[in-house]
Amino acid sequence: MTVEHWSEGWERLMARYQPGRARAIERLIELVETRCAGPAPRILDVGGGTGTLCARLLERLPRAELTLLDLDPVMLTIAASSLPSSVEVVRADLRDPGWPERLPRTGYDAVLAVMALHYLPPGRLAELYAELAGLVRPGGLLATVDDMPDASAPGTPPVVPGDGEVSWAAWWEQVAEDPILGPAAVVAFKSR
Numbered sequence: 001m002t003v004e005h006w007s008e009g010w011e012r013l014m015a016r017y018q019p020g021r022a023r024a025i026e027r028l029i030e031l032v033e034t035r036c037a038g039p040a041p042r043i044l045d046v047g048g049g050t051g052t053l054c055a056r057l058l059e060r061l062p063r064a065e066l067t068l069l070d071l072d073p074v075m076l077t078i079a080a081s082s083l084p085s086s087v088e089v090v091r092a093d094l095r096d097p098g099w100p101e102r103l104p105r106t107g108y109d110a111v112l113a114v115m116a117l118h119y120l121p122p123g124r125l126a127e128l129y130a131e132l133a134g135l136v137r138p139g140g141l142l143a144t145v146d147d148m149p150d151a152s153a154p155g156t157p158p159v160v161p162g163d164g165e166v167s168w169a170a171w172w173e174q175v176a177e178d179p180i181l182g183p184a185a186v187v188a189f190k191s192r
């Protein structure tokens with residue numbers, strides 16, 4: 001399977017969980033363009049997954065200096081294979097308060113997170129927001145989009161795959177069977 005197969009499949013999966021995803025990402029990029037004067041803003045994508053946001057940012061701001069951070073080896077493998085080598089891809093765990101030490105730089109023009117912070121418990125999340133803000137230069141931008149449906153809330157409809165679509169679990173099962181991503185998936189499942 002090609003890296004495009006995995007990144008496009010991930011994108012279809014995410015779009016099911018986040019119906020307004022394309023518009024939300026577009027709005028984030030508009031905010032970056034508005035708040036970050038200059039053609040080469042420094043941007044950190046926290047929990048950047050397969051690199052969807054970084055790829056969109058580069059389409060609009062080709063000189064942007066991008067850092068993608070994630071914990072999951074599968075996500076990181078897809079991101080590192082699909083994004084240009086100029087994008088810094090960093091493995092770090094946001095649950096660990098020492099995570100900023102893994103970054104190549106500070107003073108970001110923008111720190112962004114898409115659907116990545118709902119994994120964290122509320123107490124840790126409050127600390128993390130302060131840590132994220134500390135990485136932004138004065139006057140820069142910290143913006144998150146996270147509208148993951150709460151499956152435990154009464155009345156939340158289940159996210160059901162349509163015809164020809166794969167479920168979340170089935171996508172990960174396919175990843176586990178891939179000769180390149182499979183070994184990374186074993187690590188990922190163990191670390192969940």
Ligand SMILES: C[S@@+](CC[C@H](N)C(=O)[O-])C[C@H]1O[C@@H](n2cnc3c(N)ncnc32)[C@H](O)[C@@H]1O
Pocket residue numbers: 014046047048049050051052069070071072075092093094095113114115116117119
């Ligand atoms: C639902 S995905 C969203 C990925 C990407 N932002 C997107 O919109 O496609 C959540 C991401 O957060 C990452 N993540 C979850 N917990 C994390 C942690 N403790 N530290 C770093 N990344 C984490 C996952 O590995 C995953 O890539």
